[in-house]
Amino acid sequence: MTLPRAAQTKRRTRIQEEKEEVILEAALEVFANHGFRGATIDQIADQAGMSKPNLLYYFPTKEAIHRVLIDRILDTWLDPLRAIDETGEPLSEIKSYIRRKLEMARDFPRESRLFANEILQGAPRIQEELQDLKNLVDEKVKVFAKWIEQGKMRNIDPYHMIFSIWATTQHYADFDVQVQAVLGSRKSGEGRFEDAARYLDQLFVSGLKP
Amino acid sequence: MTLPRAAQTKRRTRIQEEKEEVILEAALEVFANHGFRGATIDQIADQAGMSKPNLLYYFPTKEAIHRVLIDRILDTWLDPLRAIDETGEPLSEIKSYIRRKLEMARDFPRESRLFANEILQGAPRIQEELQDLKNLVDEKVKVFAKWIEQGKMRNIDPYHMIFSIWATTQHYADFDVQVQAVLGSRKSGEGRFEDAARYLDQLFVSGLKP
DNA sequence: GTAAAAATTGACCGGTTGGTAAAGATTACA
DNA sequence: TGTAATCTTTACCAACCGGTCAATTTTTAC
Numbered sequence: 453m454t455l456p457r458a459a460q461t462k463r464r465t466r467i468q469e470e471k472e473e474v475i476l477e478a479a480l481e482v483f484a485n486h487g488f489r490g491a492t493i494d495q496i497a498d499q500a501g502m503s504k505p506n507l508l509y510y511f512p513t514k515e516a517i518h519r520v521l522i523d524r525i526l527d528t529w530l531d532p533l534r535a536i537d538e539t540g541e542p543l544s545e546i547k548s549y550i551r552r553k554l555e556m557a558r559d560f561p562r563e564s565r566l567f568a569n570e571i572l573q574g575a576p577r578i579q580e581e582l583q584d585l586k587n588l589v590d591e592k593v594k595v596f597a598k599w600i601e602q603g604k605m606r607n608i609d610p611y612h613m614i615f616s617i618w619a620t621t622q623h624y625a626d627f628d629v630q631v632q633a634v635l636g637s638r639k640s641g642e643g644r645f646e647d648a649a650r651y652l653d654q655l656f657v658s659g660l661k662p
Numbered sequence: 663m664t665l666p667r668a669a670q671t672k673r674r675t676r677i678q679e680e681k682e683e684v685i686l687e688a689a690l691e692v693f694a695n696h697g698f699r700g701a702t703i704d705q706i707a708d709q710a711g712m713s714k715p716n717l718l719y720y721f722p723t724k725e726a727i728h729r730v731l732i733d734r735i736l737d738t739w740l741d742p743l744r745a746i747d748e749t750g751e752p753l754s755e756i757k758s759y760i761r762r763k764l765e766m767a768r769d770f771p772r773e774s775r776l777f778a779n780e781i782l783q784g785a786p787r788i789q790e791e792l793q794d795l796k797n798l799v800d801e802k803v804k805v806f807a808k809w810i811e812q813g814k815m816r817n818i819d820p821y822h823m824i825f826s827i828w829a830t831t832q833h834y835a836d837f838d839v840q841v842q843a844v845l846g847s848r849k850s851g852e853g854r855f856e857d858a859a860r861y862l863d864q865l866f867v868s869g870l871k872p
Numbered sequence: 873g874t875a876a877a878a879a880t881t882g883a884c885c886g887g888t889t890g891g892t893a894a895a896g897a898t899t900a901c902a
Numbered sequence: 903t904g905t906a907a908t909c910t911t912t913a914c915c916a917a918c919c920g921g922t923c924a925a926t927t928t929t930t931a932c
Contacts, residue, residue, distance in 0.1 A: 465878070467929080485784060490699035493920060506880050508921065556769055565782055568837075572693060572782065575839045582843040589844050605842045606868075611845060612861035619837075623829035629785045633819060634799050635794040649798075651822035659818075659865040677899085703890060716910055718891065837924070879928065889918075898909065 461638050472510055475500050479517045483564035487516055487569040488577070508631075518577065519543075525563045526581050532556065532613075536592055541599065542599040543661055550652055553621035564625035589614060606662050613660070620652055684719050685710050686734075689727045696773035697779045698728055698787075728787065732780065735773045736791050740798055742766065743824075752809040753871055755825075760862055763831035767857050774835035799824060816870050823870070830862055 478500035482491045493514055497507040532552035536545050557564055571577055589611070596610035624631060624645075626631045635644060688710035692701045703724055705716040721727045742762035746755050767774055780788055799821070808822035834855075845854065863869060 462676035465930085471879090487697050487699060487779075487783065489697065490783065492918085494918090497669040498873085502882060502922085503921080509879070512921090514920070563862075568782055569697075571837050571840050573697065573700065575843075580738075582840065585840075586844050586846065606864070607886070608855050608864055609861045611848075612858055613846075613865075614839075615833055615841060615858075616862070616865060619698055619825045619829040623825055627781050627829075630781050630792065630795070631825060633785075634796050634825075636796065640823075644869040647819050648822050648825075651819045652826070654816070654818055655823075655826060655865065681909090704888090713911060715912085716889085716893080722891090724890070778889085813916070875929090875930105876932100877906100877909100877928105877930070881924105881926075883923085883925105885920105885922075887919085890916095892915075893913085894911100896905105896911075899919100900905100900907080902904085902906100 454615075467562065468491075471500075471502070473500075474584060475510055475517065476521060480521055480562050480566060480572035480610055483502070483521065483569070484535060484565040486577070486657055487573070489573075493571055502631060515577070522578055522581065525567055526578070526585070529562075532584065533588060533592055535597065538595045538598075542596075542604045546605075546656065546660060547653060550617055550621065550656055551649060553617060554624065554645070554649055554652065557621050561625035561628060564622050567620065568626040604658050608660065615652065618658070620655075624648055678720065681710075681712070683751070684712075684721055685717055685727065686731060690731055690772050690776060693728060693731065693779070694775040695784070698724075699783075725787070731776060732788055732791065735777055736788070736795070737779065738770075739766070740795065743798060743802055746802055746805065748805045748808075752814045755869060756815075756866065756870060757863060760866055761859060762828055762830065762863065763827060764834065764855070764859055767831050767833075767835040771835035772837060774832050778832065778836040813872055816872050818870065827866070830865075834858055 479491070481499055482495045486495070487490075490531065491514070493504050496514075497516070499503045500507060511520075511555045532549055535552070538551055568578075575582060585641060593610040593614070596605070596613065599605045600607050600610070631644075639647065683763040685706065688708075689701070689706045691709055692705045695701075696705070701724070703714050704725075706727070707714045709792060710717060721730075742759055745762070746759055780786075785792060804826070806815070806823065809815045810817050810820070840853075849857065
């Protein structure tokens, strides 16, 4: 076969694995900052330190790169929600969830923005992934409903509770430019994060305890 | 003068005013759904029911259209925050603010998404507008600080409180696709809005009362 | 060492996009 | 009604963009 389209059936060489990672890292940077449409293959190739045809030797299309990133991200993105333990103490489980989500916004802002970009544009490329997300949420909502029934947490709408946790935590990644513009040089990065964590704890704990 | 570039010095004819509005409405639709980079002049012209060169007779560039929209939006966007009354009752002022912001997310989702798009991409075209925003926030934060000092509301970080209100309300416009995917056909539009309003009231009132 | 496989590159292509030129159609107004 | 200003359209351009091709260089396997 004359054209062994790199990422075909099975991983092959050392170089392939390395370069594919380099490309994905570069693409994450570019997609997060410019969106899918705004990103060009040339930009990604530049960021990855290779030529455009060379990049296209490893991934067949721009969309293929995006697809891999989205799949990876959504998976790790939902880990904190999966980690909520039915047998744990409700309020401390929720507190941990918020803290984990906030840590992800701090540590993986590009992943958050890439995802936000996709949703904002109407999620044209991730319909089925959204279905997986719905299934997981539905499952966890049942847990919250049980806790509410048992009087272990306040009687609120669990769907909207999840939305509000997503919104408040991801805000610090997705709207970082705005947050920085408003806070100015008031606080350094880490202090800012701790302020946010403390505030969200206060808000949600007293908002959700029975 | 042979080329009276429509929107030049002063508004002129009836047709100019009408067409400019049609274009802005069309551009809002397209920018909100595709972002600045993703939107094409052809798309906007189509949506506005005119040819591309005709559109460019009224606005010199794509960026000029975007600029006008952003300016208009930011202005109305901040109205609810401006409306917070120092002499009012703190918790009811905040409740009204949340309700107004949620109504805007419901009634002007395209405006919200256009703005979100801009921030997500690093706000390249609206640096000075961000400064205005900071000034207004700083001003209102002083009001909250006073209320806290007077023991009329809980001692939380007012900046992060504002962020959390922005995040939770705008979430329903910006991440609408996700919200709909998760909620499925569970509720119609208006019921959904009322559920969100009730939940946010519960969350913020008990989270913020002294 | 050598030859085949894998990796890289420059040159290129067709379609799209932001924007222009210039001529024709319409409107406002004397 | 005539005409000047305004409005609209057709044809077009140069830059960009996603992707291909063929040829060259590098790596791997023996």
